[in-house]
Amino acid sequence: MDKYRLVVNPYDIERWVNDMANQGWHLKKFTWIRFTFERGEPGSYIYRHDELERFGTSYEDEYLEFLNSSGIEQVDRSGHFVFFRKSANDGPFELYSDKKNKISKLSQKISVLLSLILLNLVLAVIGLSGIFSAQAIDWIKLSMNITNILVVVLFSIPLLKLMHVRHKLKKDLDLYTD
Template sequence: MHKYRLMINPYAIEKWVNDMACKGWHLKKFTWIRFTFERGESGSYIYRHDELERVGTHYEEEYLEFLKSSGIEQVDRSGNFVFFRKAAQEGPFELYTDKKTKLGTLSKKMTVLLSLILLNLLIGITGLTGDFSERTMDWVGFTMNMLNLIVVVLFSFPLIKLIRLRNRLKRELNVFSD
């Protein structure tokens, strides 16, 4: 079975993948938007994600080998985003990434998303002002510019969620570091 989700908030995606596992659908492959699941026993695995900052470094293989020796299986990898799973009967597991690294990763995603929003906003508004200054309406151009503005609105929602998540992690970091 294939499901499509835009992978912007990795923690929401991780929760969704674990919810699917509880229903008997286990992650087999994924990309940044397409997830492939296979039928299996309900709740037999717990899934975690990691965003490898170690891509191409000498210790990436050591890290992956350490996880494998701990009974953690790598499900699939898309770029630096990796999903792991472990049998639920062995108990819960966490991949410990410090909050500062998580904040840095979220900030990078927010920067990319904000850049896309601003670019689409600029193109949309510039195009619309040009469309209304002419005597005849260019409907194709008008439609494309409106689509740019729709992208702005649609990408604003995930950006707001990421901002909230980053702020929550910052508060937790401040609470635990004091």
């Protein structure tokens, strides 16, 4: 079964994949938008994600070998985003990623989303400012500008969620490092 979700907030995606596993749908493959699940025993796996900066580095193989020796299986990888799973019978597991690294990754995502939002906002404002000065409305240009505004609105929601997650991580970081 294929499901489609845009990978913006990795923590929401991880929660969703674990909810699917609890319903008996186990992740088999994924890309940045398409997730393929296969039917299995409900709740038999726990899934975690990692964003490997180690991609292509010499110690990446050692890291993956260490995880494998710990009973953690790599499910699939899309770019630097990787999903792992472990049998739920072994109990919960966490992948170690320090808060500074998580904050850095979230900041990169926030920058990309913010750039996309600002670009679409500028294009929409410029486009709309000239559309109504003409005697006849160009419906194609108007629809393109409305699409730009929709992109701004739709991507603002995940942007705010990512900023909230980053703020919580920064708060925890400050709390535990002082």
